[in-house]
Amino acid sequence: MTQAAASGPTGGAVTAHGGGVWSLRVPIPDNPLGHTLVHVLDTDRGPVLIDTGWDDPDSWAELTSGLATLGIGIADVHGVVVTHHHPDHHGLSGRVREESGAWIAMHAADIAVVRRSRVARTGSWRGYLDRKLTAAGAPEEHLAPLRAAYADRAARASQATGERTRTLPGERAALPDREIVPGELLDLSGRRLRAVWTPGHTPGHVCLHLEEEHPAGLPGHGRLFSGDHLLPGISPHIGLYEDPDDPAGEAANGDPLGDYLDSLERVGRLGVAEVLPAHQHAFTDAAGRVRALLAHHEERLTGLLALLATPLTPWQLAERMEWNRPWDRIPHGSRSIAVSEAEAHLRRLVKLGRAEAVAGTEPVAYVAV
Template sequence: MDGDRVSGTGRPPKGGRPRLTRVRPGLWSLPIPLPGPLGHVLVYVLETEAGPYLVDAGWDTEEGWSALTAGLRALGTRVEDVRGVLVTHSHLDHYGLAPRIREASGAWVSLHALDAAGLARFRADPALPLAALLRRAGAPEAETRKALDDLGTRSGQDAAPPDRYLADRERPDVPGWDLTTLWTPGHTPGHLCFWEPRHRLLLTGDHLLPRTTVGMHQPRDETDDPLGDYLETLEPLVRMEPDLVLPAHEYRYPDIAARVGEVRDHHAARTALAVSVLREGPVTAWQLAGRLRRSGTLEGLRGFPLRATVSRALVILAHLRRLGAAQEVPGPPPHWTATARLQRRGPGVFPG
């Protein structure tokens, strides 16, 4: 079937929905519907003589399954023909359909080991990450109970483990394609991008979207700095000079350097705002989360927006701790203060 021009971005018209499009000969972008503002996940179909391989799988809903099967049929193939699923990270909008594809086709499913471990914890207790986040942030107990009630009976039991683990700089077995894995932690501990040097294509999962600045995973311990890890991955990606960036949401784009500059500016501005709040006195991460919003409060936030906002505050505080600008004081509730090093610097952004 005919696709868009290979240099196109696949950006849908305002108010439109993305469609199945050809990115390069043998490489297709297949949109899978997704609840929420992002609207869809872009599954990339790599055609080979052995059968199709997928990068990411989509959210596990009947609508998503129907979109996947219909898209593959339009390419003259079937889910049963899929040979492998390379998942960029463990979030269920990317991993969700992978076990179902494997059951239908016998395909292998791959993931980074760090994300596979997180997936196993989610299978054991889907509520645990949310409860730990809110209590560490110093959320009022009533707010924690309300958030857990909102989570309901959501289950992670269907998120079966992968068959293969991929690490940094591996070359997955995809016939006819020269893929290399790039470990890009930040959004999740084991997030992977995929580099195809012959076509100069960079498949970035959620690591670099063209419009949305993605959130980071929760710090796992006192030495963990997801934001710092994320920022360190950006310049090496720019130096690769891809002709086209293929993200898992929104649309493709050509200028990775410009997008990286925008992302860095965004995080610098959020970090500077957190520094100004810390200089005023001790705060919990819950309080900082409200101050980072334009409204100055968390009032009215529920569900995912609340979790994302609180997590962002903890991520910034962990980054400032690694920079020597903030320290965590045990609670209850735990709170954060500016270090003497930060206070000595006077007004301005830290680091200078």
Template sequence: MNTQVTDHKGGVWSIAVPIPDNPLGHTLVHLLETDRGPVLIDTGWDDPDSWDALVAGVTACGFDVTDLHGVLITHHHPDHHGLSAKVREASGAWIAMHAADAEAVRRTREAEPEQWLDYLLAKLSAAGAPDDHLAPLRKARATGGGRKLPGRRAALPDRGIGPGELLDLPGRRVRAIWTPGHTPGHVCLHLEEAHPSAPAPGFGRLFSGDHLLPGITPHIGLYEAPDGEARPPGPHDLDSSAEDPLGDYLDSLERVGRLAPAEVLPAHQHAFTDAGGRVRALIAHHEERLARLRVLLQEPRTVWQLATAMEWNRPWEQIPYGSRNIAISEAEAHLRRLVKQGRAERVPGSDPVRYQAV
């Protein structure tokens, strides 16, 4: 096995753990040495090859998996949290996560596949999805499909990660920075120690998870939450009192920008400097996207019609089925931001609901 391990100096390593059948390629799992033993930041996807890569990587860092003392999870997505249970089983390590994402893990573990399918059907119908998009979900619902949803085996954490908390990691200073947006409980972890190589202005290093990536804009969609009874998303779901993931993300970006770390260690791609420049670029990207959406909403549109008209990394016709559902969620998150800002509103009496710029 070609183990990809990088020594970032000062007791910080990264291990490339593959994500099966995904263009991202791998998750960068970070290993942080502490006085009580090594701690992982994220774990990677729950897959035998991914597990083998993680074990080989820990070994290449000079440790055994049984040495692992703890696991800090930046967020609950399966390419970050997937192997947590296996790590805990092999080492006895504790697992820590923000309460909002721990709740998402609990819901995912407890929800039956049929609940997810009902939720998706209600959500996509309310968004104005056509019958040919809904048909596979209806078929899966009728035949008992959806039994292999990712995250069903994800571990519940042993402890929380509180915003602003200085974590209990003897010999290290790591502070939790709550950065909701990509998920409601996403956290970045600021290593409040002088950079061993002092590569750039700023202080410390930031383990940024998916919040801040050097060349990718992380997905910002709605905080999905089927909770027993799937109900059709109603008009209130995009009103000014609803959750606002994109607003959360933009606020979180500004918080990280003010932090001004010397270096960012993300969960994908590569380490980079100039966090402030990247923050400004991401904020500008979303503001430009919101402006383009307002132009599209000069004509009343459903969420589905809006998503099909938006610019993606490929034409809508070439976007795979599952990715279209993700695109719908992202369109909803941007639309919700416009509604909360008073820049768009529902068209009264429309069914499915249409929105227009104001």
């Protein structure tokens, strides 16, 4: 995620939002975001969670402690609605279901990602990322540590030590058993919660529109659980949709940034009174935030066109883009994420006919037209 100017209030581990809605601060280990806001929605059939948080012992402890503060045991959870498949949102869903028997709902596009991840061939991601970064123009000094890390992980996994190996983020997340259908009300007794498909951050990201009068009487049409789509002070990471098992599909031909910008406009038209995001804090003036994010990305695209006066590979473009810190201070792993964001912006410019690949270049370079 990229930094953008904004600030807001902070509260304790549990925040009451009124009308049978609370948020719990569930920590994300070693991440500058700090925590995921897991929302609790009271229904006639029992509490429903919106997202669950990262799969980590401390995160689990905070989740269950927060629920206990509300007089809720984990076994009382009736269902889980997941805004998208990322591990800081979906990670603890498997454990929640084990302890409660709760149903778990997600959009079909992200269910497909979860399903493919669970059956992915050993080494498929390693090979895919290696090829992808090489094609983007990543230098050998960036690729070598990644290859070494994968080789070390494979070696440790092959050792029959009998010791339990540490799982990767999201590995124990549940395969959802309900599909969120865009535009439909979810089956939540006593509540009106409508799914709004907002692809961009992931192909199946959804926001959830609580079509009920605001408990404090704020003007507008209900409240929006926005996941990572609409945040008060940062812009979510928009990279290419990654899929090593479908190289000719959506990952190769899609337009995540275009999807995100279209989704922003769709959310802006809802006219909600308040936004309850998965990070930072609740806020009003959703339409104003949408306008600011649309302007931010238009400004970024315009700036990239200026950089592309000279042909650049995606890696070279990422090196020259403005981030929240200088390129030489961006951690090694975060540079791969930055390159994916550069590629998403390049894809958008190509789709708009404002940039094109330079014939005969390898790695492929792009230039403004």
